[in-house]
Every structure is written in structure tokens, then in C-alpha cells.
Amino acid sequence: MRIFNRTHIPWFLLVVLATIAATWIYIGNFFPGRLPPGLSLPPALVQKVSQHRSIGGTPVGLIFGSVAFAIFIFGGLLSLRKRVVLWRIGSVQSWLRAHIWLTLLTIPLVLLHSGFRLGAPMTTLLMALYGVVMVSGIYGLILQHQVPLIMKERLPNETVYEQIPHVRSQLALAAERMCDSFKANAALPVARPVEPSNEPDLAVNDPESEAALIAFLKDQVMPYLRTRRGHRFKLGNTSYSNDTFRFVKLRVANAYHRQVEEIESWCDQRRMLDLETRLHYWLHSWLFVHVPFSFLLLLLTAWHAFVTLFYY
Amino acid sequence: MDSPRKTQKEISGQYQGNLGYFSRIHLGRSARFLVCFFAAAAGLAAIIAFSRRGDERFFNPGPLSASHAALVHTCASCHDKITLTGGKLTRNKFQDVLSDRFHQGIAFDPIDKNCEACHLERDKRSFAFHEPNVVQNRSCSVCHQEHRGPGPMKIVASSQCASCHDNPAIMQASAQKGMQLNWAGFQRHPHPPQQIVFDLPRPARGFTQVFPAFWDGHPEFQLKREPVLDRDVLKFNHERHFAADIPPLTGGRKLECSYCHKPDSEGRYNNQRITFAAQCQTCHSLQIDVQNPELTLPHGDTVAVRGFLRHLDSHYADLAVKKGLRQPNDIKNFVTTQMLRLRERVLSGEDFEHQVFFVADPYKPQPGMEPRARASFYGCALCHQVESRANDAPFIAKPIFVDRWMPQARFDHAKHQVDPNTLQPLDCNFCHHARQSRLTSDVLMPGIASCITCHSPAGKVVAECRTCHSYHAPASLAQMGLSRP
Numbered sequence: 001m002r003i004f005n006r007t008h009i010p011w012f013l014l015v016v017l018a019t020i021a022a023t024w025i026y027i028g029n030f031f032p033g034r035l036p037p038g039l040s041l042p043p044a045l046v047q048k049v050s051q052h053r054s055i056g057g058t059p060v061g062l063i064f065g066s067v068a069f070a071i072f073i074f075g076g077l078l079s080l081r082k083r084v085v086l087w088r089i090g091s092v093q094s095w096l097r098a099h100i101w102l103t104l105l106t107i108p109l110v111l112l113h114s115g116f117r118l119g120a121p122m123t124t125l126l127m128a129l130y131g132v133v134m135v136s137g138i139y140g141l142i143l144q145h146q147v148p149l150i151m152k153e154r155l156p157n158e159t160v161y162e163q164i165p166h167v168r169s170q171l172a173l174a175a176e177r178m179c180d181s182f183k184a185n186a187a188l189p190v191a192r193p194v195e196p197s198n199e200p201d202l203a204v205n206d207p208e209s210e211a212a213l214i215a216f217l218k219d220q221v222m223p224y225l226r227t228r229r230g231h232r233f234k235l236g237n238t239s240y241s242n243d244t245f246r247f248v249k250l251r252v253a254n255a256y257h258r259q260v261e262e263i264e265s266w267c268d269q270r271r272m273l274d275l276e277t278r279l280h281y282w283l284h285s286w287l288f289v290h291v292p293f294s295f296l297l298l299l300l301t302a303w304h305a306f307v308t309l310f311y312y
Numbered sequence: 313m314d315s316p317r318k319t320q321k322e323i324s325g326q327y328q329g330n331l332g333y334f335s336r337i338h339l340g341r342s343a344r345f346l347v348c349f350f351a352a353a354a355g356l357a358a359i360i361a362f363s364r365r366g367d368e369r370f371f372n373p374g375p376l377s378a379s380h381a382a383l384v385h386t387c388a389s390c391h392d393k394i395t396l397t398g399g400k401l402t403r404n405k406f407q408d409v410l411s412d413r414f415h416q417g418i419a420f421d422p423i424d425k426n427c428e429a430c431h432l433e434r435d436k437r438s439f440a441f442h443e444p445n446v447v448q449n450r451s452c453s454v455c456h457q458e459h460r461g462p463g464p465m466k467i468v469a470s471s472q473c474a475s476c477h478d479n480p481a482i483m484q485a486s487a488q489k490g491m492q493l494n495w496a497g498f499q500r501h502p503h504p505p506q507q508i509v510f511d512l513p514r515p516a517r518g519f520t521q522v523f524p525a526f527w528d529g530h531p532e533f534q535l536k537r538e539p540v541l542d543r544d545v546l547k548f549n550h551e552r553h554f555a556a557d558i559p560p561l562t563g564g565r566k567l568e569c570s571y572c573h574k575p576d577s578e579g580r581y582n583n584q585r586i587t588f589a590a591q592c593q594t595c596h597s598l599q600i601d602v603q604n605p606e607l608t609l610p611h612g613d614t615v616a617v618r619g620f621l622r623h624l625d626s627h628y629a630d631l632a633v634k635k636g637l638r639q640p641n642d643i644k645n646f647v648t649t650q651m652l653r654l655r656e657r658v659l660s661g662e663d664f665e666h667q668v669f670f671v672a673d674p675y676k677p678q679p680g681m682e683p684r685a686r687a688s689f690y691g692c693a694l695c696h697q698v699e700s701r702a703n704d705a706p707f708i709a710k711p712i713f714v715d716r717w718m719p720q721a722r723f724d725h726a727k728h729q730v731d732p733n734t735l736q737p738l739d740c741n742f743c744h745h746a747r748q749s750r751l752t753s754d755v756l757m758p759g760i761a762s763c764i765t766c767h768s769p770a771g772k773v774v775a776e777c778r779t780c781h782s783y784h785a786p787a788s789l790a791q792m793g794l795s796r797p
Contacts, residue, residue: 048416054373057418066414120373157318159326162338166330288344292351299355307371309413310401311391 007093011101019108022064026112029060055115057308065113068106069305072298075103079291100141107134126304129297136290147283155272161280164273171266172225178259179217182210209252213259216248221263230274235267374459381462390426390458420451427452439784443500445490445518447482455783473777474524483520490518501719502786507582509716510535519720526775527768532760533718541753546711547695550746550756561594569740579726582715588612592695600668600690604650607631609668609690614705617692621665625651667691669698669706717757721780732766732773 027034028041035041047059055061078099082092090098110130118124151158159167185205224233235241245264249257327333362370368387376384383389412419431439441449455468476482495514503509512534523529531537552558558567565571572591576583588596588611598609607627610616620627625647632646658664667690674691692698692708699707731738741747743758767775 054418059414059417062414062417120371121369122371123373157323159323160333162333162336163327163330166333167326170326284340288347291344292348295348295352296355299352299359303359308418310409 008097008101011097015101015105018105022108022112025060026055026064029058030055030115054117054119056113056119061113061115062309064109065305068109068113069301071102071106071109072294072301075099076294076298103134103137106130122300122304122307126297126300129293129300133290133293133297136286136293140286140290143282143286147279151276151279155276155279157269157272159273159276161276164277168225168270168273171270172222175217175222175225175263175266178263179214179222182214182217185210186214206253206255209256212248212251213256213263217263220244221267225266225270230270231278236271236274238271241267241271372459375462376458377460377465378463379465380458389430390423420453424452427456439787442783442785443490443518444493444495444498445486445520446476447485447489448476450783467776468778468783470525470775470777473781473783478522478524480522483522487517487520490520491516500785502788503716503719507715508712509719510540510714511719512538512540526777527764527770530760533757534720535717535755535757536759540755542714542755544712544714544752545697545709546752547697548752550749550754552750554747559595567595569744569746573740575725579724581725585713585715596695598690601650601654603653604628604631606634614669614692614698614708617668618665618705621668622661624654669693670700717755722782723780732771 024035024039025041025045028039028045029047032040056065078095081087081089081095085092110127114123114127118127186207220233220235224230224235227233230236235244241264245260245267248263249260252260369384371387372384375381380390428439450472455472457466460466476486515534519531521529521531523531534540553567560566561571572586573581574584575581586592593611597605598611599605599607600609601607610620628647628650629643632643635646637643637646654664658667670693671691672693674689674694692706696708696711701707728738728743730736731742743762744756745758746756749756764775765771766773767779769775
């Protein structure tokens, strides 16, 4: 998701204005002497004189904390919204924008609620969890902004991620078929007539070239196309691959160059699939930290709210 | 990657045979769901386990002070679970608590009640709260802040006092409330009955002037603000007693403030009252005969003085015995000689009696005498207002020595012995200006400017409200409704 486009401007302004308003209310209530003349709070925004030394326990502090908690809950609902795509309560895009900007707004709200203190081990733990969630979220936001640009540039034929294993197996199957066809040709005593088909063109039967291709397919291409982790193979390296296929072309007759190029296109596609898998991993792996910690934060914040409101 | 883009047909072609992929379980998503589930489950389990057997210090924002260190494992000693355990948490109760918290903040009432209950049991006293005209009383926990670290409890910050005393609205309301109250019988600073206190009437608006700090707007002390005079009937000239001709005391010691004004064992100057016998008599021995300095007048009772003078011959006889004369004739001769010499100085017994009571300057009758001898001579009117009474001994009003001049505050002289800036001994005169005082009516108490010299940020000496004042009213006033609302 691009974060610098027009649709985000209202959200950005909302967060900035809300932060300024919250800071104004905070200073006006707890440090009124620090406000410049003319900026003092209207009486409606001044809480009843509180005896609390902890900001979070005062009505204003509780409101900051409650708004932040409400945003946490809303942020948690995003995963539900993504699962139920057909809900008519705003598009997922809108939800994501709200998720990003409202959770960024929690940074000032949480700091003002805490009064810039960590407090008890419980609240320190909450702050640590909140830090992990926010840092992982911002990291994810940066990745979500950068990785699609890389994919657009380097993956002209993006494959549906869930189809990658299927496409990979298809590539391996095609290689096996070509290998089998060369073996069948080797068993025939004479050349067959040329037939237009999708099968490799075997008009010219050069046993040496075919043997070389069979060996190449068996030794390098098929293991590469079959494996789950292609980057460990030499053909996973673009320049090595280019050099190899140039060399293979030199070893086979000209009539087999089309087959060589086809094999090369499979390897190229396989490399793209590997790159896509890697990028997809970066694009989503941060969620393994962000989402569980978010739920944990939500749970412990609810506990913190309950205990402080009803117990301590 | 320089592969050409594929057509839609080519792309869809490669997915053939796998179009039901979305209905299959996706490993990554499933793993993420499981991680989330286990995180939430672990969190929930931790909460449940904690509420059953957890160490409540987990919620402790800071170590308890030494005063309450024993309660560190029993949070319920202060934090009452009444909200949770006081019956079932119904919907209405839930809403009430939430509404209260968002209007008032986290409640201190349960904690305050526990403070009061515990201290009532331990100290056998209740804590009355400040003054009757207070419009907004404070919670115990606000001033006596806990969880601020080990060691002694943090001292009450002046900002707590300033939160009301620097708030014009609160002070105005307090003044208004105070004007409608009957202050008779209210003694904010009670004192022992034997102690004489210079108690000025309460100002019309009470003590409601708005000010932020002692050095910044604190009202001038009442006895300096108002035209106050010391009404003592004793005539005393401080300046005269610092004069160069004052003879040295016994042992060659110079007469200083501390000779008369003595602190008690706790450094307070209001418990050791100056007496004639202990302080004045050293110099003013009330001698009547230059040749017989041992013969001195009694002090404190004019009738006794008159009786002494009228039986002077017997006192001379006693003196003769003390001097070692044993034979009646020797004693009689001694008495006769002394009486005749006395007769040379006075016209009659009445004249002598008048001189003793009404001579206001005993220095004059003894010209040329040593200063010490002159000072020791009789003359009640030197220090007292003596009124003659027909057919009776003259009347001398008893002097009134004020023990406490500023009952609204406390002061520790022991902490004011050294000038904090120069580290030199601090002269009493620096604050009291006694060397410049000639009249008894002078009130030799320092003004606030003298205190601010040191007790201010510029003077670098602590200037907290609690240095001089106390918030809590005496326990006896708890019965007057001065309890926490």
C-alpha cells in the first residue's frame, strides 16, 4: 500500500490535529502554567481538580487510555474484516488506512495516558508489548510500501502465491516430459517425419545433442525445478544460468536451440517464483510478530483496565 | 528478469488443475492463526493463573516506604477489593463504577478509609483535617505518597498546599465559607494551659490569600502585618542591656541573649520562661545596703518587701549571726550601727519604703559607685509599674512573658544557629533586632523578609510549607467535624 497518496491526507491531518488537541488538553489540565497566555483551556475541557499524581488515573488520563484501547480493539477487528470480505462496512482498503493512522494516533495517547512513566511491572510489560506491536507494525508498513514496488519492477509475471507449488510442479513435469521425449528418440532407429505440435521439434535427430540435453536436464535442470528451495542451486543464479545456457547452446546442434531456450524460460520462471516466494515471505512474515503481540496487548490492556478501574 | 509478460490465457492456463487452491488449508495462514491463538490462550492462562496465585507486586508501581514496608505482600491492606468482592458485579454496578471513575478518577476513598482505620488502631488517634472552612479536603494518598521508593516516605510537597492556596477560586470559596462559620472554640494550634500564646484574632477572610510559594506572595506574618504591641507591664530596655558599661557576669562572661533566653532540651525557646531568680537577680540583686551586700530584698511580693523593710533590725541581727557574731551585745551593736548609718541616708522608715518601691532610677542615689553595685540596688519602679495603695502595700502587676509569638507556625531555633551562606554563627540580632529596641512594647519577631533571605531559591535553603506549618488539625478537633469528607 502506498502511504503517500491523496486518500491518506485526511487521515494524516486527523492524526496531527488529534495529537495537538490531546497535548493541549494534557498540558492545560496537568501543567496549566506552561501554556502560553491565550491558549488556556476552556472550562469545559478542564477536568475536576484531581488529586491523582498518576495521570492515567485522572478522568482526562482515563479518556486518553480508553480511546487508545478502543483503537486497539478496532485495530484487532481488521483481521476479522479481511476474513469476511463481503461485509458492507467500508472497503478493506479504508479499514487498512484507518488501522494505520488510528494506531499511529495511539502513540501520543498512550504516552499522555501514562504520563511518560512506565509505572509498575504490569504497565512496563504493556509498554514493551505496545512497543513491539508498533515497531513491527511500522516495519510492516514500510515493507508493504516497498515490496510491491520491487515486485512490480522485478516480477513481470507475478503468480498467485498459493499457485506457486502447482506452477513449480508443472515446470518440473514439462522438463521430465522433454527428457522422456529425448530418450524415446534415442530408442528409434530413424528420424520421424516432422509433425506440427507442441512437443519439442525433433525433426533433426542428433543423438549427441540429445544426450547432452538429457544429461543437462537430469543433472541440473530437473533437480532445480523439483526442489522447494531453488536459490541453493547454481541455476538459481541469473548470471550462472545465462552462462550455462549459452554453453549448452554451443554443445547442441542449432536445431535444438529452441528446446534449450524453452528450458531456459522454465528456469527463468522458476527463479521468478523463488523471488516471489522470498518477497512474499518478507511481505507477510512480520505479521507473525505483529498479530500475536497485538492480541496479547489487547488482552493484557483489557486486564490492566479492569484491574485498575475496579481493584486498585 | 527479462521474461516477457504472459497473456491472461497463458497465466490462467498454468493454474489449470489447481483452481480449488483457495479451499485448501494454507500453511502460512494456519501457522499465523495458531501463533495468535496460542498467544491469546497463553495470555488468558497467565491472567487466570495470576489472579489465583500471582504476586501482586506485579501491579506495584514502586517500592513501599519504610513506614509501610511490612505491607508489601498484602496489597489488600490498603487497596480494598470491595469493588469486586462487595457482591456480584452487576451491570448497574459496572456502569456506576465506570461513570464514577471517568468523572472523579480512580477512587482514593477505599484507600483513605483503610489508612484511617489502621492508624486509628495503631496510633489510637484520629486525624482531623485542616480547617473548617476548607472546601476541598485532600485524600491521604495525595499528600502522603506511597510507592515512591524505599526509605522514609516522601515529604509532602508544597505543590500540594499550593494546589488550594494558589487557586483563587478555591480560596474565595474558602473565605466565603469561613465567614459563615462560628469560630468560637476552634483552636487550630492548641497549647498547654501554662503556656502564654500571643494569639491574634483570626482575620476576617481567614488565611485565604492566594500565593504560589513562601518566597512568592506569602502574606506577611500577622503580628508584623497588624499594629501589634507587646502589652507586657515589665519595663525592659533591650538596647540598654547590650551597652558597653554592662558589667561582666560571673566568671567574666559577657551578657548575651542566651543568658536570659534559654532553649529547652529540644531547642525550643518557649518552654524555659525567664525568671527574676534565674536571670535578672544575678545583676539586679535588690541590695539595700552598700556595706552589707548580702542583705537583699525579697522579690515577687510587695507585702513581703514591706514586711522585710519594717523588720529590718531583725534582718540585720540575722546577718550579724551569719557574719559570726555570737554575743548578744555584739549583735545588738552591729544592728544599731547599721540602722544609724541607714538613717543618715533616709529621712524615715516611710521614706525608705517609698524609695524602695518608687525609685525608678536606682543609679542616682548611689553616685560614684561601681556599676555592678549600682545595678544591684533597689528600685522596683525601675522595671515595674508600681501603684501606691492607701493603707496597704503598693501594687505591682505581674509581668506577662509570652511563650509563643507565632502559634500558626513552628520554628526550630536549633536549626538557625549558623548562617547557611557564611557558615558563621548566626547572631540573634540578625532576625530579632533586639539591640535596637528600647521599649517593652516592641515586638521583636522577624518579618517574612528576614526568613526569605535564606528560605527561598536565592537563599538556597528549603522553603517547603511543612517546614513551618502542619496540615492536620489536632485530634481533638476531629469531633468538630474536621474529618475527611
